[in-house]
Amino acid sequence: MISISKPYIDEKEQRAVLAVLASKLLARGSVTNRLEQEFAKTCGVKYAVAVSSGTAALHVALCSIGIGKGDEVITTPFTFVATAHAILMTGARPVLADIDSSFNISSNSIQKFITKKTKAILAVDLYGRPADYVSIKAIAAKHKLYVVEDAAQAIGSTYQKKKAGGLGDIGCFSLYATKNITTGEGGMITTNDKALYQKCQLLRHHSQDPGKSYEYLGLGFNYEITDLASAIGIEQLKKLRSITKKRISIAKKYNLAFKSIKGLIIPDNPKEVEHVYHQYTLRVTAEYKLSRDGFVSQLNSKGIMARIYYPKPLYYFSHIKPEKFNVRDYPNTEKLCGEVVSIPVHPGLTHDETTYIIETIRNL
Numbered sequence: 267m268i269s270i271s272k273p274y275i276d277e278k279e280q281r282a283v284l285a286v287l288a289s290k291l292l293a294r295g296s297v298t299n300r301l302e303q304e305f306a307k308t309c310g311v312k313y314a315v316a317v318s319s320g321t322a323a324l325h326v327a328l329c330s331i332g333i334g335k336g337d338e339v340i341t342t343p344f345t346f347v348a349t350a351h352a353i354l355m356t357g358a359r360p361v362l363a364d365i366d367s368s369f370n371i372s373s374n375s376i377q378k379f380i381t382k383k384t385k386a387i388l389a390v391d392l393y394g395r396p397a398d399y400v401s402i403k404a405i406a407a408k409h410k411l412y413v414v415e416d417a418a419q420a421i422g423s424t425y426q427k428k429k430a431g432g433l434g435d436i437g438c439f440s441l442y443a444t445k446n447i448t449t450g451e452g453g454m455i456t457t458n459d460k461a462l463y464q465k466c467q468l469l470r471h472h473s474q475d476p477g478k479s480y481e482y483l484g485l486g487f488n489y490e491i492t493d494l495a496s497a498i499g500i501e502q503l504k505k506l507r508s509i510t511k512k513r514i515s516i517a518k519k520y521n522l523a524f525k526s527i528k529g530l531i532i533p534d535n536p537k538e539v540e541h542v543y544h545q546y547t548l549r550v551t552a553e554y555k556l557s558r559d560g561f562v563s564q565l566n567s568k569g570i571m572a573r574i575y576y577p578k579p580l581y582y583f584s585h586i587k588p589e590k591f592n593v594r595d596y597p598n599t600e601k602l603c604g605e606v607v608s609i610p611v612h613p614g615l616t617h618d619e620t621t622y623i624i625e626t627i628r629n630l
């Protein structure tokens with residue numbers, strides 16, 4: 267079976283972990299500091315704070331801008347559940363807007379959901395493609411809202427030449443095993459705002475007073491990453507450019523091969539974005555000769571792992587469902603959710619595997 271994702275690691279990561287083990291300094295320390303500096307540079311921002319997961323990054327980022335009980339945060343229903351869970355973890359309500367054909371949150375839809383309680387827009391750069399930050403930021407400026415960027419899938423991508431992680435007021439990344447670069451589990455927060463940076467550092471470690479151990483300035487968490495994980499992250503960052511190039515080159519081959527197949531729609535890739543193809547996601551429409559689920563089972567039976575990200579919009583989970591839910595607010599989510607299918611695009615794919623995937627789909 268050709269798997270849908272595979273970490274791109276070699277002896278470099280192994281050696282880096284062994285060196286940390288030999289140092290006997292396993293928890294967060296100088297290795298994590300180095301990872302944070304390199305990560306901030308990669309994202310073109312001033313500051314980065316490493317945490318234990320992407321979910322932790324989102325939770326801390328939302329807390330740092332003061333989100334809590336009674337607040338509303340507008341986000342997309344078409345994302346990994348962690349995006350909405352992080353909002354719920356603060357005590358605030360996720361308010362779900364519709365998406366557009368980019369699979370990301372629709373700015374037109376956001377407008378409809380703004381209330382007096384709205385404090386932030388949490389946009390997701392789904393599949394590795396940044397959301398439409400020009401219109402998102404215009405709405406945010408008009409209503410004095412923060413913009414939080416869930417860039418868990420989008421490290422290395424750009425929007426109008428600006429890097430993901432620096433597109434909102436604060437950005438969040440995941441370093442989970444299936445993401446474009448990984449530390450097994452891990453996360454990162456990025457920002458240019460010094461006050462938010464300092465707040466995130468506090469929240470990661472029980473809000474301990476930076477000037478005095480065992481003094482606490484408020485509620486905080488243990489969202490610490492280890493230097494073992496950070497050592498892997500440093501090596502992974504060095505590979506980011508080549509990982510991204512490989513993903514884009516496979517996606518370009520797919521685009522060429524699939525663009526004229528009737529009923530299949532390839533991911534669009536407008537000039538203002540550089541898509542890093544965390545997922546390569548096709549739309550299987552009604553004009554195609556098979557149903558979407560038929561397409562998936564055909565590929566799976568031929569040894570190609572094809573997956574649906576995500577099979578269920580978040581408003582169908584009772585703990586996330588908006589108070590005044592009306593499915594007619596979500597025509598695009600409803601339609602696209604029934605059409606999407608992601609196929610392998612990870613940098614470990616061989617030339618032969620890529621060719622096999624292309625030929626298999628063309629001959630279905």
Ligand SMILES: *Cc1c(COP(=O)(O)O)cnc(C)c1O
Nearest residue numbers: 319320321346348349418440442
């Ligand atoms: C992976 C992911 C997360 C959560 O990251 P974890 O490291 O698994 O906690 C959040 N949002 C999106 C869009 C993701 O893909």
